Amino acid sequence: MKKTLFVLLILTSLSVNAQITVDQLLDKMVLAVDNLKTATYTLNQSERIQGKMRDGVIDTRLQATGPFKVYLKITAPAKDSGTEILYVEGERGGKCLVNPNNVPINVNLSIYDSRVVKDQHHSMLESGFKYFKSIIVQMRKKYADKIDDYVKLSNVKWLGKDYYKADINYNDFAYESYTVQAGEDVRKIARKKFVNEYMILEHNKIADYDDVKAGQVIKIPNVYAKRTVLYIDKVNFLPVIQELYDDKGLYEKYSITNLKINPTFPADEFTKDCKTYNF
16 A cells, blocks of 8 residues: 555656656746736735734736726725725826725826835735736746756645645745845835835835935845745636745745636726726
């Protein structure tokens, strides 16, 4: 019996490798993200804020191509439940329309306003998969000759569906010195270096994303995360679960449920007059 089980484990491991390589899987994932035009989904998130993991649930409607458009409705935590946020690239002077859950008036706010991004690692511009795809693309460029050493593949099931699990480990994760350049804030630095902006904020005990100045030396991570775990759907090849770890442990976890790919939206979608919104 033990021998049979051992043989089955070997065959299972070989079947994963025979089905797809790391490069093939990442190529398919990048192509799937590029082919995603519109989507609706529920984002379940857990992010470390001031040393504690904070959970949230956000219903999302997204247009990823053409002018970027995104509608968010927060359903958890309870204190924020019912809050709606609408952003359309090129409209409202770059601001988003917010329907707070506790104030009977709509307001236009910067997408980086503290009332919009409070207790959030990322802005709504990172909604969808494209931002994360850019991180993976950069990772492949930086570690092209080590990709098979860093990424281990296996098969997993989640909510009754089959996924590839890509477990990416960077043993050389560390913080390195960076001198802030003129005109840079924490977000611009993070985009330039393809690292996590909130991780910079937290590690340097910086009060706000704008709270840096030219010539200041700060510490930034040398990669986006020390460990990244992805569940990549075997049918649509989208990374519907993303777990990210720093040197202290789990840092961010995102899982996407109720995903609909490339739905056709009604004409009034992404307008404040949309019948399913409450602006």
